[in-house]
Amino acid sequence: MGVRGLPVCVTALTSHVDRASAQRGQRGFRVTVQVLQWTAAVYLVAGLTAGLGLALETRRLERASVALLALGALLHGASFALLHFADNPPPLTDLRSACSFMAWIGTVFYLILLKRSRLQRLVVLVAPAAFLGSFLAALRAPQGAAPEAATGSWPHAHVLLASAGLSLLGLAGLAGSIFLIEHARLKSKAPLDRAFPLPSLEALDRVNAVTLAVGFLLLTMGVITGMIWLQTATGRPWSGSAHESWTLVAWVIYVALVIARFGVKQGSRQAAASAVAGFAFLLFAVVGLEYIT
Amino acid sequence: MMLLGMNHQSAPIHLRERMAVDDPGPLLQKLVDSDDIEEAVLFSTCNRVEVLVLTHSLEGARQRLRAFFRLELARVELPGDFDLDEVTYEYRDSDAVSHVLRVASALDSMVVGEPQILGQTKDAYRAAVECGACGPILGRLFQHAFSTAKRVKTETRIGERPVSVARVAVDLAKQIFERFAEKRALLIGAGEMGEVVLRTLRKSGLESICIANRTPERAAALAAQFGATAHGLDELETLIGDVDVVITSIGGDRPILTLDLASRALRKRRHRPLFVIDIGVPRNADPAIDAIDNLYRYDLDDLGSVANRNADQRAREAERAAAIVIEEQQRFDGWFAALRAVPTIRHLRDRAEGIRSRELEKAFARLELGDSEQAAVDALTRSIVNKILHAPVSRLKQEAEREEGMAYLEIARVLFELDDELDRE
Numbered sequence: 001m002g003v004r005g006l007p008v009c010v011t012a013l014t015s016h017v018d019r020a021s022a023q024r025g026q027r028g029f030r031v032t033v034q035v036l037q038w039t040a041a042v043y044l045v046a047g048l049t050a051g052l053g054l055a056l057e058t059r060r061l062e063r064a065s066v067a068l069l070a071l072g073a074l075l076h077g078a079s080f081a082l083l084h085f086a087d088n089p090p091p092l093t094d095l096r097s098a099c100s101f102m103a104w105i106g107t108v109f110y111l112i113l114l115k116r117s118r119l120q121r122l123v124v125l126v127a128p129a130a131f132l133g134s135f136l137a138a139l140r141a142p143q144g145a146a147p148e149a150a151t152g153s154w155p156h157a158h159v160l161l162a163s164a165g166l167s168l169l170g171l172a173g174l175a176g177s178i179f180l181i182e183h184a185r186l187k188s189k190a191p192l193d194r195a196f197p198l199p200s201l202e203a204l205d206r207v208n209a210v211t212l213a214v215g216f217l218l219l220t221m222g223v224i225t226g227m228i229w230l231q232t233a234t235g236r237p238w239s240g241s242a243h244e245s246w247t248l249v250a251w252v253i254y255v256a257l258v259i260a261r262f263g264v265k266q267g268s269r270q271a272a273a274s275a276v277a278g279f280a281f282l283l284f285a286v287v288g289l290e291y292i293t
Numbered sequence: 294m295m296l297l298g299m300n301h302q303s304a305p306i307h308l309r310e311r312m313a314v315d316d317p318g319p320l321l322q323k324l325v326d327s328d329d330i331e332e333a334v335l336f337s338t339c340n341r342v343e344v345l346v347l348t349h350s351l352e353g354a355r356q357r358l359r360a361f362f363r364l365e366l367a368r369v370e371l372p373g374d375f376d377l378d379e380v381t382y383e384y385r386d387s388d389a390v391s392h393v394l395r396v397a398s399a400l401d402s403m404v405v406g407e408p409q410i411l412g413q414t415k416d417a418y419r420a421a422v423e424c425g426a427c428g429p430i431l432g433r434l435f436q437h438a439f440s441t442a443k444r445v446k447t448e449t450r451i452g453e454r455p456v457s458v459a460r461v462a463v464d465l466a467k468q469i470f471e472r473f474a475e476k477r478a479l480l481i482g483a484g485e486m487g488e489v490v491l492r493t494l495r496k497s498g499l500e501s502i503c504i505a506n507r508t509p510e511r512a513a514a515l516a517a518q519f520g521a522t523a524h525g526l527d528e529l530e531t532l533i534g535d536v537d538v539v540i541t542s543i544g545g546d547r548p549i550l551t552l553d554l555a556s557r558a559l560r561k562r563r564h565r566p567l568f569v570i571d572i573g574v575p576r577n578a579d580p581a582i583d584a585i586d587n588l589y590r591y592d593l594d595d596l597g598s599v600a601n602r603n604a605d606q607r608a609r610e611a612e613r614a615a616a617i618v619i620e621e622q623q624r625f626d627g628w629f630a631a632l633r634a635v636p637t638i639r640h641l642r643d644r645a646e647g648i649r650s651r652e653l654e655k656a657f658a659r660l661e662l663g664d665s666e667q668a669a670v671d672a673l674t675r676s677i678v679n680k681i682l683h684a685p686v687s688r689l690k691q692e693a694e695r696e697e698g699m700a701y702l703e704i705a706r707v708l709f710e711l712d713d714e715l716d717r718e
Contacts, residue, residue: 117471186468187583189595191602201566202471267564267587 047127102167103133154229162222168215173279176272246285298343321426329353397438406451459493474498482543534561541577627694634693
């Protein structure tokens with residue numbers, strides 16, 4: 001299948017969206033969905049190229065996959081810009097938009113980290129995650145005007161900051177998982193895996209530290225803006241919902257992780273394990289709980 | 294084409310040493326001044342001495358090369374009863390081509406896949422070109438060898454897996470540390486093995502080194518070689534707290550790097566990763582330190598087992614590389630064989646051009662044509678001849694690459710009566 005065929009597949013899968021959008025005459029949203037379809041296609045090609053590069057051990061394909069991922073991130077960013085400048089900007093409070101935003105932030109941050117560390121081979125993991133995020137968003141067009149409770153700057157700020165924080169803490173968890181795998185391999189004295197050589201422990205530890213620091217800051221700002229949003233909408237900063245309670249617990253856990261990491265200077269292995277456990281809990285608190293309740 | 298040589302498999306080092314050549318230029322000049330040798334390249338490294346020649350008389354070249362090895366290459370006179378055949382090998386034509394490709398691709402090296410051989414091959418080629426001993430045929434062969442080596446390097450993983458303990462240690466260190474060159478290393482003991490590992494680490498970019506030993510004088514002497522600092526064993530705890538890589542290679546019945554010492558040092562370094570390379574026999578680092586997080590200990594057996602697994606994998610990659618070499622050898626053989634068609638094609642063209650010129654001369658004498666008209670007719674006839682010859686010439690070139698293609702050349706010579714011209718030449 002050629003590169004040109006991929007967006008067609010994505011279009012076919014999401015065609016009902018196009019029809020729905022067209023019926024509503026929301027031209028701006030339709031263009032956004034098309035851009036998201038292209039974004040998903042480019043991410044998919046980036047992931048396939050990275051996989052092929054690893055299988056054939058071709059540096060050129062590895063570099064091409066990074067370039068494609070960057071192109072995908074550019075298109076992805078453009079889709080948000082298009083939404084922002086639409087006649088009646090929709091809220092990003094639904095899960096699909098938040099996932100798409102998280103995927104974008106994660107990709108952009110990964111590309112930034114790539115400048116300083118040898119992490120090229122992680123494209124094979126980052127690109128599929130980015131594809132999923134953009135693909136989910138491309139499945140359904142934004143639903144037009146926001147409900148009254150979600151209008152104004154605070155809901156937007158809350159969703160954007162919390163999603164960005166979640167995304168970066170997810171990156172920290174991913175780096176932590178890979179660190180633990182590589183740590184276990186080195187401890188067991190197994191030979192280096194040439195088929196899929198992982199980044200060095202030091203590089204993974206740095207990714208873990210940076211993403212934890214920035215992600216925690218964004219998450220904190222997300223929690224604060226969420227409380228302000230609630231205060232504006234209901235007159236109280238705390239409603240006692242399960243989402244709020246569990247998110248607060250997750251935030252407290254992250255406070256402990258940040259202190260352990262930057263205050264007590266825990267070891268890299270412990271930091272990696274903490275990042276994985278912390279993100280698993282956060283994911284449950286923010287996303288998993290939504291489905292359970 | 295003929296190659297006569299000796300390498301690490303065919304001759305002992307004391308003999309290879311006698312044949313080693315620093316400046317091949319004058320020797321190559323002597324070779325190409327011989328009647329039987331048209332082109333020559335001399336290849337001399339610590340593991341091999343080989344001479345490749347292009348000749349029109351294989352037997353003549355063989356005698357000349359044997360005399361060359363015995364009388365001109367040997368620095369010290371060889372005993373009268375010395376049998377050159379026992380320590381040398383000889384390859385001809387396709388086998389010689391294949392051998393050159395294998396050497397350049399590091400398939401014939403002591404450590405298969407080692408990277409230095411390609412540079413040494415290029416140096417040998419350059420020296421032969423500079424003294425005028427390497428002509429178009431061997432030049433083409435060496436260019437082909439370089440591209441084959443590049444293909445082997447990119448299409449196989451033959452050079453990726455280190456097979457020496459020191460290289461394995463460097464590879465592992467790079468898997469732990471992102472900026473390996475910025476790290477600090479400590480060598481405990483000043484023995485030969487430790488020095489070898491330290492030298493490899495230094496080659497890989499590591500700059501900051503300290504050496505601790507029971508006898509500070511020996512540590513100081515080694516430290517001077519590496520631009521390192523020398524210390525006594527009483528400073529170990531402080532030193533381990535500061536460095537990232539520890540190499541232990543010191544005598545003694547009991548481990549010098551104990552669980553207690555390592556735990557204290559790790560706490561001091563705030564649990565930053567520490568890589569311990571223990572090449573001491575008996576072991577200098579207590580295996581119990583494996584329980585410490587962020588400490589990675591590899592002893593000689595661990596490193597050796599990784600190196601052995603790498604060697605097995607290299608052998609598998611070498612098989613893939615050998616297939617590439619065969620493919621490239623056949624390609625070169627095809628080109629070389631096609632050269633046989635060159636005289637026939639040249640004479641065919643000369644014959645056609647002779648006929649055209651003579652007929653044109655006669656026509657111009659009969660016709661009264663102006664300069665521009667003569668030029669037009671000249672161009673027209675030249676174009677007709679070229680177009681008629683294009684198909685048979687292309688076919689001859691193509692067929693000449695195959696052994697059976699010789700029949701085409703013979704038929705062309707008979708059909709166009711070219712043998713007379715070839716005989717005249």
